[in-house]
Amino acid sequence: MYKLYTRPGSGGFVAEAAFALANVPYERINVAKSEAADPQFLKVSPLGQVPALALPEGGTMTESAAICILLGERHPEAGLAPGLGEEARGDFLRWMAFMSSTLYPAVLRRYYAPRYTADPEGKVAVEDAAVAEIDRGLGIVDGALEGRDWLVGDSLSLADVYLLMLYSWHPQPEKARAALPNVERVCAGLRKHPVIEELNAAHEMW
Numbered sequence: 188m189y190k191l192y193t194r195p196g197s198g199g200f201v202a203e204a205a206f207a208l209a210n211v212p213y214e215r216i217n218v219a220k221s222e223a224a225d226p227q228f229l230k231v232s233p234l235g236q237v238p239a240l241a242l243p244e245g246g247t248m249t250e251s252a253a254i255c256i257l258l259g260e261r262h263p264e265a266g267l268a269p270g271l272g273e274e275a276r277g278d279f280l281r282w283m284a285f286m287s288s289t290l291y292p293a294v295l296r297r298y299y300a301p302r303y304t305a306d307p308e309g310k311v312a313v314e315d316a317a318v319a320e321i322d323r324g325l326g327i328v329d330g331a332l333e334g335r336d337w338l339v340g341d342s343l344s345l346a347d348v349y350l351l352m353l354y355s356w357h358p359q360p361e362k363a364r365a366a367l368p369n370v371e372r373v374c375a376g377l378r379k380h381p382v383i384e385e386l387n388a389a390h391e392m393w
């Protein structure tokens with residue numbers, strides 16, 4: 188069985204959503220922040236981050252986007268990602284990479300600002316610049332969602348769930364709602380999805 192290392196309110200949300208939406212059983216291992224430096228956990232996740240995944244056949248992996256892409260491939264019947272050779276595959280990979288390499292790091296700079304400056308006075312400047320980058324990235328996604336129900340193709344994919352997770356972490360939700368009408372519209376619909384709603388009861392993302 189898969190083992191997912193996660194914790195409420197974390198990037199484990201999107202991986203848990205993938206399992207729940209695909210109806211694939213997994214063991215959920217809660218890693219409290221205080222346990223992140225545990226040597227056993229560091230063997231699975233060298234940066235001490237969640238999510239991390241132990242695969243049923245052996246081996247482990249980190250990185251939320253990679254985990255989601257793999258689960259989408261392994262459980263195609265769930266329709267969580269366009270398959271190899273499908274026209275929407277490029278968009279799916281593009282948005283998963285955009286979110287994990289551009290948006291998620293901007294969110295991390297906002298919430299872990301002291302890691303990103305050697306200047307003891309620099310925290311606020313890092314936070315402000317991070318919020319500007321979050322807004323810039325989400326603005327690009329908002330433009331891509333104009334006139335569309337979903338980010339990729341004609342149906343829900345893990346790219347939409349990933350977006351929902353990152354958008355939920357916006358430090359100024361009122362401002363974000365007003366500035367990002369298309370992101371808000373898609374995420375508002377997704378928040379009512381029964382599987383997502385149930386998952387949020389444990390994560391309290393919104």
Ligand SMILES: N[C@@H](CCC(=O)N[C@@H](CS)C(=O)NCC(=O)O)C(=O)O
Pocket residue numbers: 196197198199223234235236237238249250251252287291295
């Ligand atoms: N690039 C990683 C980032 C994961 C990440 O930063 N997770 C946060 C929780 S949202 C974490 O575990 N942070 C603890 C730390 O960095 O010390 C991914 O996409 O999975």
